[in-house]
Amino acid sequence: MAKLNRIVVVGASLAGLRAVQALRAADFAGDITLIGAENHAPYNRPPLSKSVLNGDDDISLPGAEQLAGDWLRNRRATALRTDDRLVVLDDGSEATFDGLVVATGASPRRFAAQPAGVHSLRTVDDALALRTELAAEPAHVTVIGGGFIGSEVASTARQQGISVTLVDAGSHPMVATLGSHGAQWLARHHARHGVDLISGVRALGFDGGSRATAVLLSDGRRIPTDVVVAGTGVEPNTDWLRGSGLKLDNGVVCTSSLFAEGESSIVAAGDVARWSHPLFDGELVRVEHWANANEQGALAVRNLLAGPAQAETYAAVPSFATHIHGARIQVAGLPALADTERVLIDESDEDRLVVTFASHGILVGAVAVNAPKDLIRLKRAIAARTSSKEVTD
Ligand SMILES: Cc1cc2nc3c(=O)[nH]c(=O)nc-3n(C[C@H](O)[C@H](O)[C@H](O)COP(=O)(O)OP(=O)(O)OC[C@H]3O[C@@H](n4cnc5c(N)ncnc54)[C@H](O)[C@@H]3O)c2cc1C
Structure with a gap:
């Protein structure tokens, strides 16, 4: 493997920051260029939809202080x-590299016309704008x-005493992530906490001109509202890579050790990477x-520095946790890959539920x-590719 002298990291958020820290930890003696489209130092996104909306400003990301301003902020990569071996930036400048880390994350899907009062939620600026609207005590949020x-x-809005309608196109919210039992539980949980849930219906657009005053649904209904939050998923940020020769398909398609397919000096990490997951028979997965x-x-x-022949595969069990109306919901593995699901515990009165997911008899999610x-x-059992029959409550 040729020695690398100049590494460019595109995307200055969690994955990009960890990449720079790993270079320093490895005593990398060459040049590091970190390029970030936002005008903020890297910060933590999970609080944006939770504590930040309740007035807490702590979004600090441990390690971000080590950058000490030594990176290009408010600068977007436009081409590779x-x-x-160079990245073109939006001011026309170029950054040459002999090793590249793609860490450009994902952006929310937006409605073709998104008038004032309709919020997406990805950045701290998005969260502060929504917080201001919620603080004005709207009568109703959709x-x-x-x-x-x-x-x-x-x-969060219900906690603040605001009336909420939740519109979801699926049979139940999060059915792909939680499976049918989990999603049915979530629907009941929302209803018990006063959310007016409308499932199986799409939002098509808005009434009200420059500011949305109502949401128009595919079944003909019109929901009058003061504030709208569009949480309709994200798309990986790969536009700048079009025409680069990298294989793009719902993210940067990578090997099991995170090298862009066919490349030995370009890796991808985080929400933008779609890699061949060793635990799930090499299935290409992208995890947010x-x-x-x-x-x-x-x-x-570490793999970029070691080269493909010495690289380690990324085989971690995906996992995620959140609190919704006070309940702790955790997901491990990839329930969406399952052909069967089994309820191990269902104690409705205590709001306790455990469901496992298997594919061809092997545990793939919980x-x-x-x-x-x-x-x-169960997470350990997924990592060990345990037969679903061996898992009991
Ligand atoms: C509101 C919210 C709540 C969340 N809650 C949770 C949670 O509870 N638990 C959990 O596990 N995960 C949660 N997540 C997901 C988690 O935050 C992401 O998985 C994580 O931020 C991904 O990090 P990343 O570095 O890959 O991408 P991102 O954080 O998306 O960062 C990518 C960065 O690259 C920049 N960029 C994009 N294109 C370019 C370009 N062309 N040139 C230069 N820079 C570019 C972007 O501006 C951005 O700063 C949440 C996310 C959001 C938005």
Whole structure:
């Protein structure tokens, strides 16, 4: 493996920061250029849909202080010229590299016309804008999309005493992530906490001209509202890589050790990476979880320095945790890959639920509500590719 002298990291958030820290930890003596489109130092996103909306400003990301301003902020990569080994920036300048880390994350899907009063939630600026609107005590908020972020916002708004409608296109919110039992539990949980849940219906647009005053639904209904939150999922930030020769398909397609397919000096990490997961028969997966970006940023760099022949695969069990209306919901593995699901515990009166997911008889996922010890046990069982028959309550 040729010695690397100049490494460029594109994307200055969690995965990009961990990449830079790993370079320093490895005593990398060459040049490091970190390029970030935001005008903020790297920060923590999970609080944006939770504590920040309740007035807490702590979004600090441990390690961000080590950058000490030594990076390009408010600067966007617009193209990658793979043959010339350079990244083109939005001010026309170029950054040459002999090793590249792609850590550009993901951006929210937006409505074609998104008038004032309709909020997406990805950045600290998005969160502060939404917080200001919620602080004005709106009579009614409509959340479009019942995924984690939409459900968290619905929960926070209810906590603040605001009337909430949650519109979700699926049969139940988060059915792909939580499976059918988990999603049915979540629907009941939202209802018990006063959320007016409308499932199986799409939001098509808005009434009200320059500021949305109502949400228009695919079944013809019109929901008058003061504030709208669009939580309709994200798309990986790969536009700048079009035409670069990198394989793009719902993210940067990577090997099991995070090298962009066909490349030996370009790696990807975090929400933008779609890699061949060793635990799930090499299935290409893209994971939008904090722990994934946190670990992949560092591993991608270690692999870049070591070269593909010495590289380590990334085989961690994906995992995610959140609180919605006071219940702790945890997911391990990838329930979406399952052909069967089995309820191990369902104690409705205590809001305790444990569901396992298997593919061809092998455990691939678990969902736990208020059952953290079960989740730890099941996560280990997923990592060990345990037969679902061996898993009992
Ligand atoms: C509101 C919210 C709540 C969340 N809650 C949880 C949670 O509870 N638990 C959990 O596990 N995960 C949660 N997540 C997900 C988690 O925050 C992400 O998985 C994580 O931030 C991914 O990190 P990343 O570095 O890969 O990408 P990102 O954090 O998306 O960062 C990518 C960075 O690259 C920059 N960029 C993009 N394109 C370019 C370009 N062309 N040039 C230069 N820079 C560019 C972007 O501006 C951004 O700063 C949440 C996310 C959000 C938005």
